[in-house]
Amino acid sequence: MKNLITSRLTAFLCTAVMVLGLTACGAKITGLSLPAGAVLEKGETLQMDLQYNTEPQTDADALAEAAEKLELIWTSDDETVAAVDENGLVTAVGAGETTIRVTARGGELSGSCLVTVVVTARDLVVPDTLELVTNGQNSANLNAAATPEDATGVTFTYTSSDESIATVDETGLVTAVANGEADITVTLTQAFPIATGETATAESARQPVTLTATTHVTVTTAVERIELDKTEGVLTVGSTHKIKAAVLPDTATDQTLTWTSSDERVATVDASGEVTAKKAGSAVITASCGDVSAQYNLTVQNIKCSYCGKTGHISSNCPTKAADEAAAAAAAQAAAEQAAQQQAATSGDSSTPSNDPPVGSSGFDDQYGSWFVTESHDWTQDPSNGDNPVIVK
Ligand SMILES: [Zn+2]
Numbered sequence: 001m002k003n004l005i006t007s008r009l010t011a012f013l014c015t016a017v018m019v020l021g022l023t024a025c026g027a028k029i030t031g032l033s034l035p036a037g038a039v040l041e042k043g044e045t046l047q048m049d050l051q052y053n054t055e056p057q058t059d060a061d062a063l064a065e066a067a068e069k070l071e072l073i074w075t076s077d078d079e080t081v082a083a084v085d086e087n088g089l090v091t092a093v094g095a096g097e098t099t100i101r102v103t104a105r106g107g108e109l110s111g112s113c114l115v116t117v118v119v120t121a122r123d124l125v126v127p128d129t130l131e132l133v134t135n136g137q138n139s140a141n142l143n144a145a146a147t148p149e150d151a152t153g154v155t156f157t158y159t160s161s162d163e164s165i166a167t168v169d170e171t172g173l174v175t176a177v178a179n180g181e182a183d184i185t186v187t188l189t190q191a192f193p194i195a196t197g198e199t200a201t202a203e204s205a206r207q208p209v210t211l212t213a214t215t216h217v218t219v220t221t222a223v224e225r226i227e228l229d230k231t232e233g234v235l236t237v238g239s240t241h242k243i244k245a246a247v248l249p250d251t252a253t254d255q256t257l258t259w260t261s262s263d264e265r266v267a268t269v270d271a272s273g274e275v276t277a278k279k280a281g282s283a284v285i286t287a288s289c290g291d292v293s294a295q296y297n298l299t300v301q302n303i304k305c306s307y308c309g310k311t312g313h314i315s316s317n318c319p320t321k322a323a324d325e326a327a328a329a330a331a332a333q334a335a336a337e338q339a340a341q342q343q344a345a346t347s348g349d350s351s352t353p354s355n356d357p358p359v360g361s362s363g364f365d366d367q368y369g370s371w372f373v374t375e376s377h378d379w380t381q382d383p384s385n386g387d388n389p390v391i392v393k
Helices: 002-025 060-069 319-347
Strands: 029-033 037-041 045-047 051-054 072-076 082-084 089-092 096-104 109-118 123-125 129-133 139-141 145-147 154-160 166-168 173-176 180-190 209-220 225-228 232-236 240-242 245-248 258-261 267-269 274-277 281-289 292-301 362-365 370-373
Touching: 029 060, 029 096, 037 045, 037 089, 051 060, 072 082, 082 096, 089 109, 123 209, 129 139, 129 173, 154 166, 166 180, 173 209, 225 281, 225 292, 232 240, 232 274, 258 267, 267 281, 274 292
Parallel strands: 029 109, 037 109, 129 209, 232 292
Antiparallel strands: 029 051, 045 089, 072 096, 082 089, 096 109, 123 145, 139 173, 154 180, 166 173, 180 209, 225 245, 240 274, 258 281, 267 274, 281 292, 362 370
């Protein structure tokens, strides 16, 4: 406490001495003056231009002498925005506003300057691409940002190249409308404040900044489900069935179906959904499109013969049927031959072709140079016997 009183007393004495001194020199500083305002870029420095208000008829030398004796105290209301050193050199620290003050004679004299610190945008950052679906995640914000992040006074505007594909609102929210592609153009505009006491046309006024960037938006429709005409069926070995499948909604961008069989020994399936039954058993046929799938539960049965009732073959391949048919054919053949022989024996029918003379016929034998009559004829019963020579070979 004693030290505080002592220092206050010292300050009072000094001030008293200074006032006397200035008065003695005939030059009295009656006020301090700083520019009303200044706009600084973050990181920039500015030497404050301090002006002294004096009594009339103060010459330059006297003023300089008086000013030298004046103890100035420089302060900033917010040192996170701008700092000032003991010589009035201001350094811009961060975006914002602060008042730089200079005082003397314990506050009797003072001046101030409103300092605005700005940060100029160097770049505009938006996503290169944005993917949306009409069903599900159908909107997203571009989150356009300036760099550096603390750029001051920036505004963004948005336009879509095709609003039938995607729209964008004033906050940068993009909403899918229909399948397709569109570009969203973002424009960053940065305006700077005018220093207090200056005009927009002042040389020191900062020019607005404009930056643009584009995001390419792709809108698709996701597959919701696959619809099969049937979800189960029974096939016999060797037969085929084509499963009809539809990817829904019909606007789904990906309509590609992939078919798989849970057991290819039982049944296979081709790219068109055609199932071929291979072996008795069960298999699950799956149709897939992306992450979505549908299943067809297949049962494969052995084929059953309608002729013999056994499995494993159909009647056209039935061994029993074949054997029965062969036996029947042989019996029919034998009966036919027997009938033909009986007919020939009674009618002398020579319809059966042969290298030998027909049974019961007669002719001229080249080998023997004589006429013959075949042996089987029963000449004893033939009343024409006496008219024909009998040749025995
Ligand atoms: Zn059979």
